Amino acid sequence: MQKLIAVLWPSFLVAGVATILFSNFVDPDLLINAVGLADASRLAVYSITWLCFWLMGIVTAILTCHFLKPVN
Amino acid sequence: MSEPAASTSSSIQQHLYSKRETIYPRQVSGLFARLRVIAALVLLGIYYGVPWLQWDGRQAVLFDLPERKFYIFGLVIWPQDFIYLTGLLIIAALALFFFTAVAGRLWCGYACPQTVWTESFLWIQRKIEGDRNQQIKLAKSPWNLNKIYKKSLLHSIWILFSLWTGLTFVGYFMPIDEIATRMVTLSLSGWALFWVLFYSFATYGNAGWMREQVCIYMCPYARFQSAMFDKNTLIISYDNNRGEPRGGRRKRDDHKAKGLGDCINCSLCVQVCPTGIDIRDGLQYQCIGCAACIDVCDEVMEKMAYPKGLIRYTTENSLEGNKTRLLRPRVIIYALILLTVMGAILFSISNRSAVELDVLRDRNSLYRETNYGLVENIYTLKVINKDSVAHEYTISASGIEDLKLEVDNLPVTAESGEVSNVITRLVADPEDLVSASTKVEFTIQAIDNPEIRISEQARFIGPR
Numbered sequence: 001m002q003k004l005i006a007v008l009w010p011s012f013l014v015a016g017v018a019t020i021l022f023s024n025f026v027d028p029d030l031l032i033n034a035v036g037l038a039d040a041s042r043l044a045v046y047s048i049t050w051l052c053f054w055l056m057g058i059v060t061a062i063l064t065c066h067f068l069k070p071v072n
Numbered sequence: 073m074s075e076p077a078a079s080t081s082s083s084i085q086q087h088l089y090s091k092r093e094t095i096y097p098r099q100v101s102g103l104f105a106r107l108r109v110i111a112a113l114v115l116l117g118i119y120y121g122v123p124w125l126q127w128d129g130r131q132a133v134l135f136d137l138p139e140r141k142f143y144i145f146g147l148v149i150w151p152q153d154f155i156y157l158t159g160l161l162i163i164a165a166l167a168l169f170f171f172t173a174v175a176g177r178l179w180c181g182y183a184c185p186q187t188v189w190t191e192s193f194l195w196i197q198r199k200i201e202g203d204r205n206q207q208i209k210l211a212k213s214p215w216n217l218n219k220i221y222k223k224s225l226l227h228s229i230w231i232l233f234s235l236w237t238g239l240t241f242v243g244y245f246m247p248i249d250e251i252a253t254r255m256v257t258l259s260l261s262g263w264a265l266f267w268v269l270f271y272s273f274a275t276y277g278n279a280g281w282m283r284e285q286v287c288i289y290m291c292p293y294a295r296f297q298s299a300m301f302d303k304n305t306l307i308i309s310y311d312n313n314r315g316e317p318r319g320g321r322r323k324r325d326d327h328k329a330k331g332l333g334d335c336i337n338c339s340l341c342v343q344v345c346p347t348g349i350d351i352r353d354g355l356q357y358q359c360i361g362c363a364a365c366i367d368v369c370d371e372v373m374e375k376m377a378y379p380k381g382l383i384r385y386t387t388e389n390s391l392e393g394n395k396t397r398l399l400r401p402r403v404i405i406y407a408l409i410l411l412t413v414m415g416a417i418l419f420s421i422s423n424r425s426a427v428e429l430d431v432l433r434d435r436n437s438l439y440r441e442t443n444y445g446l447v448e449n450i451y452t453l454k455v456i457n458k459d460s461v462a463h464e465y466t467i468s469a470s471g472i473e474d475l476k477l478e479v480d481n482l483p484v485t486a487e488s489g490e491v492s493n494v495i496t497r498l499v500a501d502p503e504d505l506v507s508a509s510t511k512v513e514f515t516i517q518a519i520d521n522p523e524i525r526i527s528e529q530a531r532f533i534g535p536r
């Protein structure tokens with residue numbers, strides 16, 4: 001359980017900060033145009049951005065946990 | 073407060089992987105318990121109430137992410153102003169440093185959302201399952217009808233309360249009346265629904281199940297607050313000199329003659345502690361400073377007719393018999409930085425430009441040659457009126473000799489808080505162009521107030 005927290009929680013925090021910074025500089029409307037998703041709302045873009053960041057953080061944290069294990 | 077020393081860090085690590093014992097904090101009454109309840113009610117009232125406030129026919133506080141505009145009562149904050157939000161976060165962090173240095177974990181005990189919602193959830197649990205002993209008994213009892221009934225009632229109410237909390241949270245970012253109606257009619261969908269459920273789940277999990285574990289394992293602040301502590305910081309502490317040696321006794325015994333201290337070893341202070349620690353072991357980083365142990369021990373002291381304050385708010389210095397200094401370099405420095413940042417932000421908010429200009433080049437073509445052999449570039453000017461009244465603006469452009477500016481509807485008008493999109497054509501003689509891309513500058517100016525003006529640069533593309 002605590003291991004799960006250690007993986008999910010820090011990546012959640014960082015994803016939040018990253019999303020805020022990212023959407024501060026990039027207007028989601030431009031992204032929507034660039035990707036060509038005409039019907040995506042800005043909220044969807046924010047949410048997906050955040051989910052992607054979170055996912056990346058989770059993968060990193062899992063790898064860290066994995067590498068922390070002793071070799072044998 | 074000392075960090076867990078190296079020797080205890082391994083035991084904490086073991087703790088990390090050992091199964092957690094559920095803590096059933098005993099209810100307390102007393103001065104600090106009352107203060108805590110008042111603080112919780114005020115904060116919950118603000119949290120659930122604010123999104124429903126109206127201002128000028130719109131939601132008073134709305135962080136409108138889809139529109140990229142933040143409304144805070146009369147103030148409208150644009151993406152260009154997000155620097156102020158960063159400033160606000162810095163102020164919040166500095167204020168936390170300041171208060172921690174002076175008053176320890178006051179925030180944790182009285183104002184932290186984790187504490188406030190955990191207390192609300194505990195209150196609901198007490199209403200349904202009874203006091204601490206009854207809760208423990210119920211948890212141990214086999215699954216009979218009574219237990220199923222009580223547990224499902226408890227979790228239903230917790231979940232409803234969480235859903236309301238999640239709805240309110242999303243209501244800070246989208247119009248709350250709309251989400252509320254769609255929630256009740258079960259027609260809420262997409263990302264809005266996702267976020268309501270997500271936040272509700274987080275509330276339910278954190279306040280219903282994780283509780284003190286959030287403080288101990290997840291809270292970043294709990295991990296580094298000890299860095300702000302010194303010998304003059306207000307802490308909750310057990311008076312070792314007075315209490316030890318602890319031991320049971322009858323009320324009429326002369327405990328001094330028996331060689332006993334004031335602690336009667338009733339363990340009530342442990343039973344009320346929401347993080348399950350024994351304050352008599354000294355200051356520990358698990359202690360969230362809730363003062364529940366103060367209240368309960370004072371009650372005991374009163375019953376025993378001993379002076380109150382065996383556990384009390386104090387400082388390390390005064391426990392050692394020294395004087396407590398409130399104004400010390402650390403506190404003064406925190407305060408100075410805090411005041412400077414606050415002043416800077418206030419100054420720049422009151423001086424921020426009342427109009428904002430964005431220039432976007434036409435995406436479809438680089439340039440066009442007109443019938444008269446001139447070069448034309450098309451731009452969209454976004455004129456953002458950040459003032460509280462409507463304005464009319466003039467537009468001018470410079471940077472190339474004999475540059476002509478063509479706009480269909482002049483003057484440009486924009487209501488307060490409105491964005492006007494203005495299609496603008498710049499026409500120049502190719503003879504006057506020195507390179508394929510020339511810098512030009514647009515300037516807009518309010519007609520009724522020449523001080524409201526702003527310039528923005530753009531590129532003019534030509535054939536060479």
Ligand code: SF4
Pocket residue numbers: 310315318334335336337338339340341342352368369372382383
């Ligand atoms: S509540 Fe007070 S008297 Fe009772 S065990 Fe704790 S410190 Fe001792």
Ligand code: SF4
Pocket residue numbers: 308341344345346347348349350351358359360361362363364365366
């Ligand atoms: S030790 Fe006392 S003040 Fe600290 S968390 Fe426990 S009950 Fe609250």
